[in-house]
Amino acid sequence: MDFFFYPSSxxxxxxxxxxxxxxxxxxxxxxxxxxGRVLPVNxxxxxxxxxxxxxxxxERLEEAVDVAIIAIPAPLVPPLIDEIGPLIRGAVVISAGFxxxxxxxxxxxxxxxxxxxNVRLIGPNCAGxxxxxxxxxxxxxxxxxxxxxALISQSGxxxxxxxxxxxxxGIGFSAFVSYGNASDLNESDFLEYxxxxxxxxxxxxxxxxxxxxxxxxxALRYASRRKPVIVLKAGKSSRGAxxxxxxxxxxAGSYExxxxxxxxxxxxxVEEMEELFDAAxxxxxxPGAGRRVAIITNSGGPGVLATDKLEALGLQVAELGxxxxxTLGSFLPPQCSLRNPVDLIADADYGRYRKAIExxxxxxxxxxxxxxxxxxxxxxxxxxxxxxxDARCDKPVVVNFMAGxxxxxxxxxxxxxxxxxxxxxxxxxxALKWLSLRNDxxxx
Numbered sequence: 001m002d003f004f005f006y007p008s009s010x011x012x013x014x015x016x017x018x019x020x021x022x023x024x025x026x027x028x029x030x031x032x033x034x035x036g037r038v039l040p041v042n043x044x045x046x047x048x049x050x051x052x053x054x055x056x057x058x059e060r061l062e063e064a065v066d067v068a069i070i071a072i073p074a075p076l077v078p079p080l081i082d083e084i085g086p087l088i089r090g091a092v093v094i095s096a097g098f099x100x101x102x103x104x105x106x107x108x109x110x111x112x113x114x115x116x117x118n119v120r121l122i123g124p125n126c127a128g129x130x131x132x133x134x135x136x137x138x139x140x141x142x143x144x145x146x147x148x149x150a151l152i153s154q155s156g157x158x159x160x161x162x163x164x165x166x167x168x169x170g171i172g173f174s175a176f177v178s179y180g181n182a183s184d185l186n187e188s189d190f191l192e193y194x195x196x197x198x199x200x201x202x203x204x205x206x207x208x209x210x211x212x213x214x215x216x217x218x219a220l221r222y223a224s225r226r227k228p229v230i231v232l233k234a235g236k237s238s239r240g241a242x243x244x245x246x247x248x249x250x251x252a253g254s255y256e257x258x259x260x261x262x263x264x265x266x267x268x269x270v271e272e273m274e275e276l277f278d279a280a281x282x283x284x285x286x287p288g289a290g291r292r293v294a295i296i297t298n299s300g301g302p303g304v305l306a307t308d309k310l311e312a313l314g315l316q317v318a319e320l321g322x323x324x325x326x327t328l329g330s331f332l333p334p335q336c337s338l339r340n341p342v343d344l345i346a347d348a349d350y351g352r353y354r355k356a357i358e359x360x361x362x363x364x365x366x367x368x369x370x371x372x373x374x375x376x377x378x379x380x381x382x383x384x385x386x387x388x389x390d391a392r393c394d395k396p397v398v399v400n401f402m403a404g405x406x407x408x409x410x411x412x413x414x415x416x417x418x419x420x421x422x423x424x425x426x427x428x429x430x431a432l433k434w435l436s437l438r439n440d441x442x443x444x
């Protein structure tokens with residue numbers, strides 16, 4: 001499916017008047033820096049000025065392209081596929097009004113005509129696709145920065161909100177696909193594709209239901225053996241399942257069956273969007289982590305909260321070795337706690353944080369570190385951030401800097417080094433839980 005996510009040419013079908021979906025997709029493609037051929041197509045012809053460029057609108061497609069993006073009335077889509085089928089490899093059908101609206105026969109006709117020409121379909125009733133490393137933003141959703149997360153979403157609106165939230169959380173993406181009604185290509189195809197995509201380090205999947213459970217299990221197992229797969233399942237309740245059916249025409253099925261399938265395949269299930277991004281941030285930094293965690297903090301209260309959450313999640317608050325405790329005692333003030341959590345007290349500066357991190361990191365009883373910073377006004381958060389960055393540690397380090405303007409500069413410095421901040425001790429602890437689950441899945 002490289003022709004979808006790394007295309008060399010694209011044709012966009014629809015209206016190019018101001019505010020029209022096809023025009024917004026065209027704008028996104030051009031502003032996103034796509035380097036291939038871009039052909040707007042509409043039977044009325046003319047020109048369109050967008051993103052500082054004036055493009056001729058073709059009255060029909062007369063040259064071969066990798067992918068067509070189609071945003072025209074649903075009844076017109078099957079005949080268009082017949083017309084352009086010999087010239088395209090794949091089609092992304094944005095148009096709604098198919099099986100999700102009770103028009104199953106129209107959708108079957110669409111699929112039959114596509115198969116007649118060996119054309120693969122994404123959609124219909126979808127929000128489009130991104131191939132971020134190919135600078136291809138074939139959607140009307142907000143563009144994102146390059147990174148390692150592939151987002152697969154059955155819902156276009158959820159996908160758009162997730163992309164915007166990802167931007168706020170500092171997450172980089174390799175790809176995005178909204179597949180809507182999954183008339184042809186579905187979640188299983190995309191799981192298998194991104195499992196082998198060299199630019200993807202982790203996969204996030206939003207699903208409401210699947211049509212072929214056996215195929216889904218095979219694909220989920222295949223992908224999970226290669227990369228972390230984070231799953232957010234909607235339609236868990238009976239009313240939620242009804243809503244899913246009317247939304248994308250999917251069969252939500254029994255949640256308990258899905259839950260067991262996720263666990264059996266080695267996927268990581270999350271309960272809400274916030275958790276999905278916490279997991280994504282963790283896996284953008286590290287492939288996994290052990291269960292024994294050391295906490296380093298300059299404030300006792302957040303250290304206690306982190307301890308409670310780690311234990312509630314089934315992780316271990318590591319027992320520091322006597323050599324570690326002795327070394328900490330050699331440079332920390334007498335008021336500091338030398339046991340886990342290691343409390344550096346409020347005035348902890350660059351030197352105290354860095355030496356504590358390096359000392360605890362060397363402890364063979366510690367698999368991962370949770371570093372908390374609640375800076376007083378006389379210790380800049382940027383100073384502590386530099387300590388985290390400069391510390392020599394070969395184990396996963398998850399940070400919780402809080403809160404607001406007090407830590408903004410520190411969080412910015414961390415982000416420049418791909419060290420993600422988790423805004424609360426509990427969210428940082430949960431990130432370590434996701435990492436440990438990945439280790440468990442790999443048998444480490």
